[in-house]
Amino acid sequence: MEPSPRPHFFDHTPDSLGDVVAGWGMPRFRAKQVFHWVYGRGVVDPLEMGNLSAADRGRLKENLAFIRGRVLRRQDASDGTHKLLVGWGAAADDPLALAPVADKNGFFADATECVMIPAGAGRSGGDAGPRGAARRTACLSSQVGCPVGCSFCASGLGGLDGNLTAGQIVQQAWMLDRELKTSGDPVGRLTNVVFMGMGEPMANLKAVVPALRTLTAAWGMNLSARKITVSTVGVVPGIRRLGELDLPVTLALSLHAPNDELRRQIIPWASFVTIEELVAACRGYFEATGREVTLEYILLGGFNDGPQHAAELAAVAKRLRSNVNLIRYNEVRGLPHQRPSSENVHRFQKVLRDRGVNAHLRASRGRDIAAACGQLRYAGP
Ligand code: SF4
Missing domain, CATH: 1.10.150.530 (DNA polymerase; domain 1)
Structure with a gap:
């Protein structure tokens, strides 16, 4: 046995x-x-x-196990971002397994990635907070793989391999925090957490909710709930449940397309929910928590980056009084989408702004180590 x-x-x-x-x-x-x-x-x-x-x-x-699994690989990007590949399985505990082996699709079995994204205080990152406040943001994974399978994303390419436990989620944050504390980093601690790594957090709330409690507890990571962002492609029961928790984290809705027809072409789970229903759920979240919902929008070249799309998106954002984070797509080998042109990106942002929507162009961090949005779990060239 x-x-x-x-x-x-x-x-x-x-x-x-x-x-x-x-x-x-x-x-x-x-x-x-x-x-x-x-x-x-x-x-x-x-x-x-x-x-x-x-x-x-x-x-x-x-x-008692303190650290589960182990770091299989650390990669550092030229912009100061770095990511850790953490192997959770028995093979990862084998001290002889020195080199992780990716399968034929370039995936690692039973492993997830987490990313440290520094901005300000000696870092060149473009995502420093309001008034240029320095940030040290941990991007955490909540699942091994992802059940959603968005057409632009590496994390969902192989489907879902399993859920992480609360402890595995918290351990990622703790490891990144300890690195900051011991490396002479001028900020010296984690300041923000985003659940934007591998997985759909709402599909693993059983682990994500206790992880959020530990991340915010005075006896735990002691982070303000306001400095934590949970993203979702739009799982209405999950949004409702999060709103009931008395944990005013920021909710980020990964809209990625301004109408249902386009959305269903890139996000399989959009077949189960309309933008109208998501707007209602996000309004409910705002009423329950007082936190405005952020809209995330990945710009895919020639697909959803036209001015007519920006106008449609502006209408959704205004109904929710949401800020919009625009993300330039980062290419993933084997996936059909293209990075948008700078011209389209700036025109898109201008259409939003001209309509009174606060639209922020997120700096693309960690591209050279495949740590940017939609690239996690991709073995890289
Ligand atoms: S974008 Fe998010 S929800 Fe979609 S496949 Fe990737 S990790 Fe899953």
Whole structure:
């Protein structure tokens, strides 16, 4: 029989870990001490947790997994963005598996990518926050692969291989944060999180919701909910559920096309929902949380980047009082779409602005390491 896997530290709250350690004969308050070591001090080896008894350090080492999987590869882009390929499976735990092997489609099995996107404070990134505030944004994955299969995106090419747990989601943020804390980075910590990596977060809310709680908890990553963005292609029950949580995260609706007909050509799940229904759900989210919904729009050359599309998009944005983030498409080998011309991009933005819509052109970060939007899980040339 397979031994049962050890519990993963990052799946837990101080209360739930208190129950676990009590079951191992340790005082419940050990859990709070461990949380302080991990989130406060960045220590994940229990043998280094100096205020714990030697016996308890040994028990924790034996029974609790702190870091699951391992980083298979780190890639650094010329603009300061970098991404980590994290292998979660048994093969990734094999110390002899030095080189990850991509399959014939260029995918890695049971692995996800997370990206650090720095802006400001010594970085050239164009996405510094309002008034140029420096940011260190972690882009997290919520699933291995993606069930949606958008026609422009590498993450959905092989379908869904599985859901990440809450702990696996939080561990990505913790790892990127620790890198900042130990690398001499001038900001020195994570400031923002976006759920825009692999997967559709609303299709894995069972893990995403507890992960959001840990990311925002004072005992956890201690991030403001307002600095966290959850994106979705539009899953109405998920949007409703998120609105009920008392966690005022920013909701980003990946609209990507200004009408249902066009949308269904690029987002398979758009067949199940109309833009009208999404507008109603987003209004509900605003009423529940007070947070305006952002619209994400990927500009695909010759497909959805014409001025008539911009005018249609402006009408949707005005109904929602939404800001629009425009993203230039980044080519993915084997997919049919093209990067839009600069002329079309600027004309598109101007049409929106002329209609009173706040339209921001997102800087394309990490293109040279396939870390930009729609490229995650792509092995690269
Ligand atoms: S764009 Fe998002 S929802 Fe669509 S396939 Fe890629 S990861 Fe999935």
